[in-house]
Amino acid sequence: MKSLSIRNLSKTYFDPYAGKHVTAVQAVSLDVPEGEFVCVVGPSGCGKTTILNMIAGFIPLSGGEIVVDGRSVSGPGPDRGVVFQSHALFPWKTVLENVAFGPKMRGVPLADREAIAREYLALAGLAHAADRYPNELSGGMQQRVGVARALANQPAVLLMDEPFASVDAQTRMTLQEELTRIWQERRPTIIFITHDVPEAVFLANRVVVLSKGRVLKEIDIDLPRPRVWDALIEDERFKTLSAQVLQLVRSA
Amino acid sequence: MIAAENPFARVWGAYLRLIARFPSVGQIVPFLPLIALWALVVELGVFPRAFFPGPVDVVQSFITLTWKGILPAYLEDSVVRLLVGAAVGIAVGIPLGLLVGLSSKAHKALWPILLFFQAIGDIAWLPLLIIWFGFGLQTMTFVIVYTVLFPVVLNTVLGVRSIPLELHRAGRSLGAPPWRIVTEIVVPGALPNIITGLRNGLGYGWRALIAAEMIVGTSGIGFLMFDSRRAGSVVEILLGMIVLGLLWYAVDALILAPLERATGQRWGLVAR
Ligand SMILES: Nc1ncnc2c1ncn2[C@@H]1O[C@H](COP(=O)(O)OP(=O)(O)OP(=O)(O)O)[C@@H](O)[C@H]1O
Numbered sequence: 001m002k003s004l005s006i007r008n009l010s011k012t013y014f015d016p017y018a019g020k021h022v023t024a025v026q027a028v029s030l031d032v033p034e035g036e037f038v039c040v041v042g043p044s045g046c047g048k049t050t051i052l053n054m055i056a057g058f059i060p061l062s063g064g065e066i067v068v069d070g071r072s073v074s075g076p077g078p079d080r081g082v083v084f085q086s087h088a089l090f091p092w093k094t095v096l097e098n099v100a101f102g103p104k105m106r107g108v109p110l111a112d113r114e115a116i117a118r119e120y121l122a123l124a125g126l127a128h129a130a131d132r133y134p135n136e137l138s139g140g141m142q143q144r145v146g147v148a149r150a151l152a153n154q155p156a157v158l159l160m161d162e163p164f165a166s167v168d169a170q171t172r173m174t175l176q177e178e179l180t181r182i183w184q185e186r187r188p189t190i191i192f193i194t195h196d197v198p199e200a201v202f203l204a205n206r207v208v209v210l211s212k213g214r215v216l217k218e219i220d221i222d223l224p225r226p227r228v229w230d231a232l233i234e235d236e237r238f239k240t241l242s243a244q245v246l247q248l249v250r251s252a
Numbered sequence: 253m254i255a256a257e258n259p260f261a262r263v264w265g266a267y268l269r270l271i272a273r274f275p276s277v278g279q280i281v282p283f284l285p286l287i288a289l290w291a292l293v294v295e296l297g298v299f300p301r302a303f304f305p306g307p308v309d310v311v312q313s314f315i316t317l318t319w320k321g322i323l324p325a326y327l328e329d330s331v332v333r334l335l336v337g338a339a340v341g342i343a344v345g346i347p348l349g350l351l352v353g354l355s356s357k358a359h360k361a362l363w364p365i366l367l368f369f370q371a372i373g374d375i376a377w378l379p380l381l382i383i384w385f386g387f388g389l390q391t392m393t394f395v396i397v398y399t400v401l402f403p404v405v406l407n408t409v410l411g412v413r414s415i416p417l418e419l420h421r422a423g424r425s426l427g428a429p430p431w432r433i434v435t436e437i438v439v440p441g442a443l444p445n446i447i448t449g450l451r452n453g454l455g456y457g458w459r460a461l462i463a464a465e466m467i468v469g470t471s472g473i474g475f476l477m478f479d480s481r482r483a484g485s486v487v488e489i490l491l492g493m494i495v496l497g498l499l500w501y502a503v504d505a506l507i508l509a510p511l512e513r514a515t516g517q518r519w520g521l522v523a524r
């Protein structure tokens with residue numbers, strides 16, 4: 001897992017209906033050292049998805065540079081794994097085949113890539129679901145497979161855009177705890193986008209607050225790990241940090 | 253348990269259990285009342301028998317024509333033509349549909365043309381084809397290929413374009429090069445629509461083929477039926493109609509439905 005560096009990133013969309021340009025992201029710079037877990041929060045429309053899509057290489061940049069693992073990137077690539085809100089699993093592939101997809105594209109032989117896929121499925125607590133199809137899984141399980149699929153490709157950075165936004169509250173808390181556990185075990189570099197402030201504070205080493213396409217503030221989250229909701233929910237430092245971030249987001 | 257005391261509900265329940273165990277029973281039983289009604293009308297003598305023969309007459313005619321070898325030979329001719337049409341339709345239609353679905357250049361260039369020629373129905377070509385190719389196999393082959401092709405192409409395009417952008421993005425950020433995106437994502441993603449196109453194409457093609465055989469054919473089920481008209485043999489016309497229905501039923505039950513169960517339905521892309 002390697003580092004990510006964003007220099008002066010900007011994005012201007014052309015809105016064909018209004019007939020004018022819209023600036024979604026403006027001069028955003030961000031350094032994410034290897035193994036860090038960064039959460040990006042901000043109100044709706046502040047440019048979170050736009051930034052993530054540029055890092056992933058899904059949309060072109062209007063200005064600036066993205067450097068992953070020492071190389072300037074353009075276009076999607078296996079060095080940046082993505083976990084989608086809509087899970088984006090391949091419906092015609094079993095869970096195992098989905099997770100083995102990245103290694104398959106790298107040319108890893110069948111037996112080896114299945115072993116890799118089983119390892120990451122076990123990490124995500126889904127060893128028993130290997131032979132099922134995505135549509136036979138619950139929303140929470142689908143997201144776990146999405147995480148396993150991205151990690152199995154051993155990307156330099158893992159990009160996640162509100163991956164837990166469409167699961168129920170209890171499942172979301174479980175998924176958050178599992179993600180912090182996986183992060184502690186494997187130390188992937190993660191950029192996690194959310195508009196849920198407690199989620200950001202719970203997960204991150206550092207929370208980046210965006211406002212109108214700019215970085216408003218960065219806040220270090222020095223809460224101890226492992227993090228579990230039962231302990232943190234009553235924790236004074238967690239409450240203070242959440243309130244601080246929430247205030248920034250609301251003022252943004 | 254009030255429902256269980258109702259005798260009809262009990263019979264219906266037993267029937268449901270029976271067809272759950274033997275699905276083929278469920279394919280046959282619905283026709284029994286229809287056949288009984290047909291036989292009844294014939295027995296009552298509402299119409300002259302030569303104009304309106306009964307099930308027994310049709311079965312006899314089936315046995316006679318099979319014995320003489322006429323029915324099997326004509327059936328083979330029609331089915332082979334359908335298979336040729338299907339093969340060419342698949343071999344040309346799917347790649348063409350993938351191209352038009354994936355490339356916006358190809359879409360801009362070809363889509364209007366596809367829509368235009370799709371609108372000119374298969375049979376509308378017959379006058380021209382008869383002048384060009386005369387009465388015979390070439391004309392029929394053209395009609396069947398033409399009819400199968402368009403639904404396959406148009407549905408393939410639809411299928412390709414209905415694949416969510418996220419799946420393309422997922423594939424690319426997992427390291428798939430463009431051609432693997434096509435084989436791993438575009439083709440399977442479009443497959444349910446491709447099968448729908450095949451179902452429509454073969455359905456239309458089968459009907460167009462019978463019509464073409466009636467008009468320009470020298471063999472085949474359509475020819476058999478039209479030739480029987482000349483001889484005034486209603487029973488052979490009815491036999492032809494029943495064979496048409498049965499054959500399509502078989503194609504559906506043995507090929508199309510299992511394909512659909514194994515793909516879109518299995519993957520949860522279409523309702524069961
Ligand atoms: N394809 C597009 N064309 C034009 N404008 C766009 C496009 N995508 C996003 N925008 C605009 O850019 C701005 C940032 O959008 P973005 O989707 O990045 O916000 P977000 O922070 O992810 O919001 P949310 O929390 O609602 O997901 C918004 O004003 C949006 O309307």
Ligand SMILES: [Mg+2]
Nearest residue numbers: 048049050161
């Ligand atoms: Mg967004």
